[in-house]
Amino acid sequence: MSTPAISIRNLTKVFPIPFKRERVTAVHDLSLTVEPGQVYGLLGPNGSGKSTTMKIVLGLVPASAGTTEIFGRDSSLVESREEVGFLPENPYFYKYLTGEETLRFFGKLCGLSGPKLRDRARDLLKLVGLENAADRRIGGYSKGMLQRIGLAQALIQEPRLLVLDEPTAGVDPAGSREIKDLILEFKSRGITILLCSHLLGQVQEICDRVGILHKGRLVREGKLHDLISVENQTQLILENASPELLARIEAEINCSGARLLEKAKPQTTLERYFLEVTQS
Amino acid sequence: MSASNPATLPIHPPHKAFSPARILAIGANTLLELVRLKVFYFLLIFGLVLIGSSIFMINFSFQEQFQMLKDISLGAMSIFTWLLAVLATAMLLPKDIEDRTLYTILAKPVPRFEYLIGKLLGVLALVLISTLVMAGLFAVVLYARQEIVIAESLAQAGREATPEQVQEIVRGIKASTFTWSLVPAIIAVYLKAALCASLTLLISTFASSWIFTIVTSVAVYFIGNIQSIARDYWLAENGGTALTKVFLALVSLLFPDLQLFNLVDDIVAGNAIATGIFLKTAGLGCVYVVVYLFLAYFVFAKKEL
Numbered sequence: 001m002s003t004p005a006i007s008i009r010n011l012t013k014v015f016p017i018p019f020k021r022e023r024v025t026a027v028h029d030l031s032l033t034v035e036p037g038q039v040y041g042l043l044g045p046n047g048s049g050k051s052t053t054m055k056i057v058l059g060l061v062p063a064s065a066g067t068t069e070i071f072g073r074d075s076s077l078v079e080s081r082e083e084v085g086f087l088p089e090n091p092y093f094y095k096y097l098t099g100e101e102t103l104r105f106f107g108k109l110c111g112l113s114g115p116k117l118r119d120r121a122r123d124l125l126k127l128v129g130l131e132n133a134a135d136r137r138i139g140g141y142s143k144g145m146l147q148r149i150g151l152a153q154a155l156i157q158e159p160r161l162l163v164l165d166e167p168t169a170g171v172d173p174a175g176s177r178e179i180k181d182l183i184l185e186f187k188s189r190g191i192t193i194l195l196c197s198h199l200l201g202q203v204q205e206i207c208d209r210v211g212i213l214h215k216g217r218l219v220r221e222g223k224l225h226d227l228i229s230v231e232n233q234t235q236l237i238l239e240n241a242s243p244e245l246l247a248r249i250e251a252e253i254n255c256s257g258a259r260l261l262e263k264a265k266p267q268t269t270l271e272r273y274f275l276e277v278t279q280s
Numbered sequence: 281m282s283a284s285n286p287a288t289l290p291i292h293p294p295h296k297a298f299s300p301a302r303i304l305a306i307g308a309n310t311l312l313e314l315v316r317l318k319v320f321y322f323l324l325i326f327g328l329v330l331i332g333s334s335i336f337m338i339n340f341s342f343q344e345q346f347q348m349l350k351d352i353s354l355g356a357m358s359i360f361t362w363l364l365a366v367l368a369t370a371m372l373l374p375k376d377i378e379d380r381t382l383y384t385i386l387a388k389p390v391p392r393f394e395y396l397i398g399k400l401l402g403v404l405a406l407v408l409i410s411t412l413v414m415a416g417l418f419a420v421v422l423y424a425r426q427e428i429v430i431a432e433s434l435a436q437a438g439r440e441a442t443p444e445q446v447q448e449i450v451r452g453i454k455a456s457t458f459t460w461s462l463v464p465a466i467i468a469v470y471l472k473a474a475l476c477a478s479l480t481l482l483i484s485t486f487a488s489s490w491i492f493t494i495v496t497s498v499a500v501y502f503i504g505n506i507q508s509i510a511r512d513y514w515l516a517e518n519g520g521t522a523l524t525k526v527f528l529a530l531v532s533l534l535f536p537d538l539q540l541f542n543l544v545d546d547i548v549a550g551n552a553i554a555t556g557i558f559l560k561t562a563g564l565g566c567v568y569v570v571v572y573l574f575l576a577y578f579v580f581a582k583k584e585l
Contacts, residue, residue, distance in 0.1 A: 015584075058387045060585045078391045079295040086387035092379035094309065096316035108305035109388040111293045120291065153384065157292040163387075 003072040005161050005192035006034040006057060011066035013052050013216075026052040028216040030066070034209075036160070039183070039193040041203040041224070044213035050196045051089075053213070054163055057194070058086055070161060082110070085154030089166040089196075091146060095139035099130050099149050102138060103156055110157035124152040128182065144175030151182060161192045168199060173274050180206060201269075204228070237266060295389050302390055303398045310402020314368050319406070322360060326414050329356050330421045342429040346456045349425060353418040354465055354544040360414065361407050361473035362501065368403050369480040370493040382585060393577045396481065400573060403477045411470045419458075426457040461551075464558040465543040471565030472541035476501060478572035479536070485579040504538035507531060536568050 013027040027049040034040040044050050055061040057068050059076050073080040093102050103121035107113075112120060125131045128148040133141065141149065147167060154162055167183065168176040176199075183193060183206055197203050203210065204224065211221040220227060238245075246263075253260050333352045337345045376382035385395060433449050434441070441449075480497040487493040511528050540561055543553055 055383075055585065058383075060383060060386060062584070078297075078389050081387060081389040082292060082295050084387060086384060088380045088383045088387075090380070091384060093381060093384070094313060096313055097309075105305060105309055106384070106388060109302055109385065109390050111295070111299065111301070111389075112291065113301065116291065150384075157388070 002036055004033045004069070005036045005038070005071060006032075006040075006194060007067075007069040007072075008032050008053070008057070009067050011053065011056065011068060012064050013049070013056060013061065014064040026216055027056070027213075030213075030216075030218050032211050032218060032221060034192060034194055036071075036192050037187075037190050038209055039187050039195060039207045041207035041210040042194060042196045042213065043198075043200070043203060043210055047215075048213040049216040050213055051165065054165060054194070054196060058084065058163060082157065083160045084163060085157070085159040085161070086163045087147070087150040087154045087165065087167055089169055091150040093138045093146070093149065093153070096137060098135050098137050099125060099141070099152075100134040102149060103152055106153040107156045112157065120156060120158075124155055127155075127185075128152045129178065142175075144171045144178070147171055147175070147179055148182070151179070155186075159191070161194070162186060163194045165196045166198065167195070168197070168202060174278060176202070177275060233261070297391070299394065303394050303401065306385075306390075306395060306398025307401035307405065310372065310399050311405045314402065314406045319364065319368065320410070320413075322364065323410065323413055323417070326356055326360050327417050330417055334421055334425050342433070342453055343456050345425060345429065346422070349422060350462070350547060351544065353414075353421070354462075354469065354547065357411065357414045357418070357466065358469045358472065358542075358544065361411055361469055362476050364410055365403060365407050365473040365477035366480050366494060366497045366501070368406060369400070369477045370484055370490045370497065372399050372403070373481070373484040374487075374490045374493070377585065386585070392581050396485075396573065396577055396580055400478060400481055400569075403481075404474050407473045407477065408470065411466065411473070415466050422457055426453060429453050459547070459552075461543075461547050461553050464553050464562075465547045468541045468543045468558070468561055468565075471562060471569075472538055475536055475538075475541075475565050475568045475572070478569040478576070482572045482576040482579070485576045485583065500535055501538065503531075503535045505542075507535055508537050508539045540564065 009031050011027055011030040012025065015024045015026055016022075017024060030049070030053060042050050042053065052061060056063050057070065057075050059078070059081060062076060068075040070080045071083050073083075094105075097105065100121055103124060104117055107117040107120060122131070122134070125134045128151055130145060130148055130152070133145060138146070138149065151164075151167070154164075164183070168179050171179060180202055183195070187193060187206070193206075195203065195207060207224050209222065210224050210227065212219050250260060250263075330349075330353055334345075334349055337348050340348065373382075376385070382395075386392065430450055430453050433453060434446060437445065437449060476497065479500060480493060483496050483500075484490070484493045487496065511531075514524065514528065543558075543561070546553055
């Protein structure tokens, strides 16, 4: 069995409230595992403990109890972050740096240098579609461009795990689609992804497995398909079916004892429609 | 992009517990940030202060002129380097936290002490460049004033002056302008600013805002400058009881005696600075920088981001 990309066991985080005796439990006895190559969606309303969990996984905040590991290494150790790329929510990078300088800076922090770093930075700029903005200062980047340079910096040392906090927050539908496609591209390359997002439709499209946090507790966890499938219902989508065929099917259904719950024409998504209109 | 195939070697080298390259990257980036914020514009103000002061002192004797020019220049250097060190350092940490760039940096394999050292080195490099530029401007203005005074003195002596007399005049003037004691005074100015930068970094690790950091740092600066006077007064009034000595030792530990770094008065008075005293002052400055940096790490290592 391979080592899990992320292993969280009995994680608890308690924050003391300054000048008061009270304490807030942000995460309560959380245990979950993310397998290599998986796209895991960590969901939950605001204040449910998603960000705290992510920060503990990244070693930014110490746990009050429990353990977190990244590819078998204690995530509080600095060296465990060799394998991690992180994109925070609404990232701001140094505005005075250009896109390429930003990637080079983060690359140097990961021990890269020379032609290897230069080539890596250029490859990533191309991958995220920013090769034409490589020499522009980050201060002039749009929200979508910022998210894309954020993804590129997260990938600079070629990590095996990506932690993405609301990667499409505030981005327009076209930009959001591009970022989603990039995440799917990373997935196809075998990169494990831990994704926190409020955009449930997007999570549904991307994630293999989800965990739902509520008030610091993991209330549901499992394969996305298993969690949202309605076991006793079946969907048929027909193309070019004649009215006679439909009548026969309905009659057959009525004779069989099953119940036809809904008969409707499938609709495209608003996102797809918007993209068709704006990109044509 | 190459795939993250476990069978292939990672492109990054194995992690090192301590990496000068990472510190250098953070330091260089900090320096670049401050340079692109155009903080060097304040050097123009320093230049104007120098040129303005040299214009207004033409009615004094040349010894007085040089004394005043040194007094004003070294005093201005001391204030400008201190201001730059405190203001530049105070905003570094809060800005990185507010913009979440700190998360992105520390989510890379970067130990927190390397981040702090890099940030401080960036500020110290900026202060060093500023000190050198100010010292250069000071030297140019002092040289220009020296040449003017020589020309005026020779004109006053007239054509009757013998070559020996001319040489004597020139030697006398030059002896009053550039003296070796200016170098330790400028180094002391730099070390005082470095100490204040390190102290400001320490304050910013636990401060809730950069305004608090600046106000506290300024307060410590003033306490540091007057503490030797207060100490002498206190000892004269209350005698040297054990309790008084413990209290004063604590104050000295918490607040550096910045008067020790003020070598300007001796220079202006024409006194040479003993090598032993200078080395002691320089060593003390370095110790303070390291101690404050260590304390800053101690606080920052436990900080929940």
